[in-house]
Amino acid sequence: MEKLFIIKIGGNVIDNEENLSFFLGDFSKIEGKKILVHGGGKIATKIGEQLGLQPSYINGRRITDDNTIDLVTMVYGGLVNKKIVAQLQAKNCNAIGLTGADANIIPAKKRPVKEVNFGWVGDINSETLNIKYLELFIENSIIPVFAALTHDSKGHILNTNADTIASTLAVALSKKYQVRLMYCFEKKGVLENIEDDNSVIRLIDKEKYRQLLQENKLFEGIIPKLDNAFDAINTGVKEVLIGDAKDLLQNITTETVGSLIK
């Protein structure tokens, strides 16, 4: 099977123009098949504030109300996504900007209202993706760039976690490709000691993960990422790497850096 890189970037890359430009240079140099998935970063919050929107939270969880979904549709799906596409085009990388609504690639289910009504949030499943069109793009050397948005097939855009989109795409595409999923974030990898940037755990298997969870060593933000990573590994994805964008992309053909999840 042919290799496919699925690379997810977040706020630490997107929020800084220089970082983003540098990253896109590295991304455009990756040979072979690749997909980029991006979150929105702080710019949505900033524009939301300028528009006088108050972010709403229930139990510390962000709620996607009517104004918020319009905001993220504009900012993630328009401003951030199209700027990335234009910059990749300038680097001879034939990108296409997508949400899950486009070509119906990622239909989602609006999260059911239980104790909390999360609003316009979409849950997704690798079984229900329409990868036919995604393959059409990939096989024709078009590079998909996904904003973290899906849709409910009833006319509404939904907000979906970018890590989850990346891992769900990875699982669905692992039937056709040998997928390496790469989560780029602000650290060099998963840290044994959160205070020490050099304490990267090079290899995390299930045993090690169980142990880390028991020892309560992991900082909270990394746990959903690792859960996504293991979901991906358990359902066909060859390997998941977590680490710094520059490290991961510049060593893409030579060695694995960051934390390797297997």
Place this chain on the structure above:
Amino acid sequence: MEKLFIIKIGGNVIDNEENLSFFLGDFSKIEGKKILVHGGGKIATKIGEQLGLQPSYINGRRITDDNTIDLVTMVYGGLVNKKIVAQLQAKNCNAIGLTGADANIIPAKKRPVKEVNFGWVGDINSETLNIKYLELFIENSIIPVFAALTHDSKGHILNTNADTIASTLAVALSKKYQVRLMYCFEKKGVLENIEDDNSVIRLIDKEKYRQLLQENKLFEGIIPKLDNAFDAINTGVKEVLIGDAKDLLQNITTETVGSLIK
């Protein structure tokens, strides 16, 4: 050659949710190959005002400064475009939202600075479009939905007139398809008497256009639309219709309504 409908809508359809939903219902029912091109309507102005942006004009021409291009990238390329796509998906119309930067379909040249610096405005040419990917989508039953944005191949999104995008796509695609270009606007067609909504001129050929211009009868807004229409007709497009969205779409297979440019 197979038929292809290219339909352009503007503010009068986009600005009103009910109109838009009604239009998208009609659009989704058109059988066969089709492309939608949309402008942005008043919503960009409204969000611009909320963000405290002042629209800038020189000699009555709108200038696309840094803030404005970000605004229209968000609003046209994100909010409006993705809402349309999600609504079309709900009507079983497999839409994909695009700007000219996506898959490099519409590369543009930033308008040269002469007396006026128009800012981030792109001029386009049917000869330089990359219709290969557009054909790939069309032939695979994906329905392209274009926001009126292009790019300069140097990393910048550019603002391009939606009528011009529609006519330029029509010309480029007329090599492969029998193209009917349809400009939907707020009138029933080109009016002989601007005060009388029933004075639609059914057929406008070059002779008639020359005469109308001489008699100074046309309202100013229609002239660029007619110029675009004749450019399209002169370079391969089979026919151009100008009129009301509902009229044009609901009579698409039976008769031509509105003003027919030949």
